[in-house]
Amino acid sequence: MSTMKFKRTxxxxxATAGSTVDGRVIDDKMLDEMAKSYDPKTYxxxxxxxxxxxxxxxxxxxxxxxxxxxxxxxxxxxLNGQIETRKALFGDxxxxxxxIKLNSQGQKLYPSVEIEPNFGGKGFAYLMGVxxxxxxAAIATERLQxxxxxxxxxxxxxxxxxxxxxxxxxxxxxxxxxGFLSGLQGILDGFAAKFTSxxxxxxxxxxAQQQVAQGFDMQAFSALFTGFAKTVEGALQSQAxxxxxxxxxxALKFAALDKRVESTPAPGQQQRPQANGSNxxxxxx
Numbered sequence: 001m002s003t004m005k006f007k008r009t010x011x012x013x014x015a016t017a018g019s020t021v022d023g024r025v026i027d028d029k030m031l032d033e034m035a036k037s038y039d040p041k042t043y044x045x046x047x048x049x050x051x052x053x054x055x056x057x058x059x060x061x062x063x064x065x066x067x068x069x070x071x072x073x074x075x076x077x078x079l080n081g082q083i084e085t086r087k088a089l090f091g092d093x094x095x096x097x098x099x100i101k102l103n104s105q106g107q108k109l110y111p112s113v114e115i116e117p118n119f120g121g122k123g124f125a126y127l128m129g130v131x132x133x134x135x136x137a138a139i140a141t142e143r144l145q146x147x148x149x150x151x152x153x154x155x156x157x158x159x160x161x162x163x164x165x166x167x168x169x170x171x172x173x174x175x176x177x178x179g180f181l182s183g184l185q186g187i188l189d190g191f192a193a194k195f196t197s198x199x200x201x202x203x204x205x206x207x208a209q210q211q212v213a214q215g216f217d218m219q220a221f222s223a224l225f226t227g228f229a230k231t232v233e234g235a236l237q238s239q240a241x242x243x244x245x246x247x248x249x250x251a252l253k254f255a256a257l258d259k260r261v262e263s264t265p266a267p268g269q270q271q272r273p274q275a276n277g278s279n280x281x282x283x284x285x
Contacts, residue, residue, distance in 0.1 A: 006065060006094035013075055014111045014130060015138040016086040022137050030115060030125040031072050031089045037119070037126050038070040047093060049108060051131040064102070065095035067130055077140045086140070089113070091130065099132070108132035109143050 017028045038045070045067040054061030068091075075088040091111075093099075102108055112131040119126030 004096060006096060007100065008068065009093045009095060011069075011071065011090040011092040012111060013141055014070075014089045014091045015113045016075060016077060016088045016140045018077075018084075018086055018139065020137040021139065024137065026115070026138065028087045030117065031087050033125040034089060034115065034127045035070040035072045037124055038067070040066065040068065043119075043126065043128070045114070045127045045129045047095065047099060048129060048131050050133050051112065051114065051129075059098065062098070063096075064099035064132060065093050067127060068092050068094055070127060075140055088140070089127075091127070093130075102132070108134060110134060110136040110141050112136040112141070113138065 015026055015031065017026050017031055019025055047064040047066065049060050049064070052061045053063075057063075070089060070091045073088050073090055074085055077084045077086050110133055112133045112135075113127060114129040114131065116126045116128045118124075
């Protein structure tokens with residue numbers, strides 16, 4: 001039997017004290033009580049989608065993880081140019097792979113807290129759940145970013161590198177594209193060879209300005225990128241010329257076909273008699 005794997009996140013800002021965007025009020029006391037009282041063994045707050053709890057456990061309205069712990073702190077909120085310092089509730093999660101996948105797709109990026117102001121009739125506020133949403137009610141909630149590799153960090157690069165190719169209509173690489181890539185590779189190789197330092201015998205340290213001047217040749221740099229520009233221009237011109245020639249050939253073939261169609265009688269059509277006066281139209285009166 002497989003065990004569900006959770007990934008721990010960093011602590012995110014879940015809510016701030018003050019008025020919410022829909023007119024309700026969260027006060028400092030509620031945030032303090034939730035942070036102090038929260039215990040998953042007493043009642044575990046789970047992550048859901050848009051405050052909807054499904055009954056089957058199937059997507060999309062299944063649970064996506066658990067709230068592990070809560071704490072309070074201070075955040076700066078910008079309200080029309082006025083900076084306010086507000087008390088904030090922070091929470092960290094154990095999230096499932098479904099939550100990580102959804103987050104990586106840019107969906108349901110913000111937390112929305114579910115508060116019970118009188119938990120179990122004991123007179124204190126308790127966090128009952130957190131919804132993943134795109135429209136939170138609380139102000140200054142923190143955008144959630146779950147990373148499948150390292151919880152709490154941000155990864156900007158994709159998992160698979162892209163390969164640059166110039167393709168024609170058939171999906172194959174054109175000769176112009178191959179020439180461009182070959183030229184580009186040669187230029188990059190030359191650039192690397194020019195500016196990669198070679199092992200040399202140790203020498204006394206030189207002033208920083210002189211080292212920069214010797215390590216970077218602006219003229220060589222300019223020449224390399226001039227060659228790059230010429231390679232690109234040549235590849236584009238070659239490809240454009242090939243396309244123009246192909247279009248000219250198609251135009252000639254179309255004109256010849258059109259002329260042949262015009263001179264060919266339709267099936268079953270009789271040739272029109274010559275108007276030489278030998279044939280008269282006959283009409284019944």
